[in-house]
Amino acid sequence: MDFDIVGPDAIREGRATDAYFDRTETTLRHAGRNPRVVAEITADQFPDGDYELLAGVKDVAALLEGRDVDVDAIPSGRLFDGGPVMRIEGDYLEFARLETSILGFLSHASGVATAALDVRRAAPDSLVLSFGARHVHPSVAAMIERSALVAGLDGFSHVAAGDVLGKEAGGTMPHALVICFGRGNQEEAWTAFDEAVGEDVPRVALCDTYSDETDEALRAAEALGDRLDSVRLDTTGSRRGDFQHIIKEVRWTLDAHGHEDVGVFVSGGLGPEELRELRDVADGFGVGGYVSNADPVDFALDIVEVDGEPAAKRGKLTGAKEVYRTADGGHHVGLRDRDGPDDGEVLLQPLLRDGEVVEDVAFDIDAAAERAARDADLCAYGAE
Template identity: 75%
Template sequence: MTEFDIVGSEAIREGVATDAYFQRTEDTLRYAGKNPRVVAEVTADQFPDGEFEVFAGVKDAAALLEGHDVDVDAMHEGQLFDGGPVMRIEGDYLEFARLETSLLGFLSHASGCATAALEARVAAPETPVYSFGARHVHPSIAAMVERSALVAGVDGFSHVAAGEILGKEAVGTMPHALLIAFGRGNQADAFRAFDEAVPEDVPRIALCDTYGDETEEVLRAVETLGDRLDSVRLDTTSSRRGNFRHIAREVRWELDARGHDDVGIFVSGGLGPAELRNLRDVVDGFGVGGYISNANPVDFALDIVEVNGEPAAKRGKLSGVKEVYRTADGGHHVGLRGTPGPTDGDSLLEPLIRDGELVREFDLDAATRRAREDAERVGFGDE
């Protein structure tokens, strides 16, 4: 028994974090003296359908496959795809069969979170967006959620331990619990204590919707902190929210009327792309939680497409080794390896592992740039 219900990294690396039928498969193949040379491909959709998603989780997938006698080609982290393989593995089947469950988990969940985060990012391209959803997922995957959000281009995240893993500093100021701990009517005391307690480099962002009207609490924060107040945050419960856009505009009006046009307005609480589009011209930043962290994983599958040099596939899947391309107009194309691709197409599957050795470096900032550029190229999120 373990203290927490967490599958450890050792079990993942050794292939114990697998579905039982892969163990049965290994036993059967070894009993029969079979270990074919195969090519397997990770795909979500066989043909392009125009519904692009973001490829993420590659760093963890590479760590899983490294050290195994296989060759792996894959898209780069942050690349967008809408059909055909995103990863290709070539080697003796028993070299990687037991790793399939964890491999797909690494890629599927991260790609789902990154895609949702990109949807939020393009909905408010000129406004800061922060990932606040780690509380909705098992803490063991918080760093995955936050890295995936960063790949999509969000401006920061809230989870401290994830920040230590990713080498980034978490952001955040005060929760409702802080205001409640000081008691109803004592919001000014809470604001003042916060200002005196936290380091100077932490923005003074006052949460202004705990007990009373948002505008009333905002003005109380201004009176308490004066010029030290950077911004206010509205996190009004949806059942009490009414017209959130109107509330934000009213707060802005009252701040400006009192000469506090330099105080920003941040909003959070159950926001998704539709809300970001509706509010992006009247607020200065967003905290997006469950929309990113609770995203559905991409439904990747790993399928053998070649056995001992001959095309092979199950019903409904396309046999033969494939290449994928991006053309200048943003098109995504899939074709058989060895056949001519689009004349203006860039091949998207590039070496990741050769003979078990990692041949690619991972740069989070580069992945973010790639996602942004590819999103523009393919028209991701265009209304």
């Protein structure tokens, strides 16, 4: 029995499309029409101050590579607010049936990246890890984790995603491990973990399985001594009460017994609001569903020029455009053949020419994260 997965071959061949693009291609070929067009991908026509973070550009480049098109795109890891994030020029039938996949690549990844930037900015000085791959189809786990890293999160949990991205997944123990040793035997679970895993794995003891968080945290610290890096609190919401108070109590108890070097890491149903509330009492966070379950950005692909003439449907802005970032963090949209703002940085950069990836284009995750951090500062993203 196979998984319900649309594979890479179907995506590259254009089978991962909406049926009406099949009909469109059939009709245009029958009519002998294949105009040269400029198509733009946008979420909003005009800037409104509601920035989002772009991701997914690498997958679009991989899909369009080898096709006779020119593509300009805002690089992954940059904020956008109105106007195109990508422009495709070429004969329409070169990419018509790929629209569904192109929009899916950009929409889903950008939604996840934007949510990850929300939590990154909510706790800028804390360790924040992506724990949400369990909430999504496993076939897209690498996209989830890449998008989280582009936004600046410090790590992720999904092993196979790490294989794809060339980065190592992190994580320690679930409640299931502690439960397998039985109630009252938490020390056996923590000690067995310490004895079994490699020295490069942080010793983080999960401390809320059977008894009070303060009790289990102190027991873990006494069982593992100097080898314990942190305790993790993943208290279920129905038993959590005042989570900030619980964390402060755990911190107090550890300090009172000489375990000042043991960190406190928390997870479980967290989002930006919780991170802002807890960032001064916890050392790090695992964020799951807020990031992985993010709504996709509502991108659309529209033809704006046909054979060199402005053309756009009602409600869309006609003509090829440029987008700019100004020194004050502003986002500006204008026609490509007009002058932009005096201090405006052109955001759309060459991505493919004649179907070849432009020589100096790289898809490095760390570089994208640096861009995201710079843009977030410049645009005051998530400012309180």
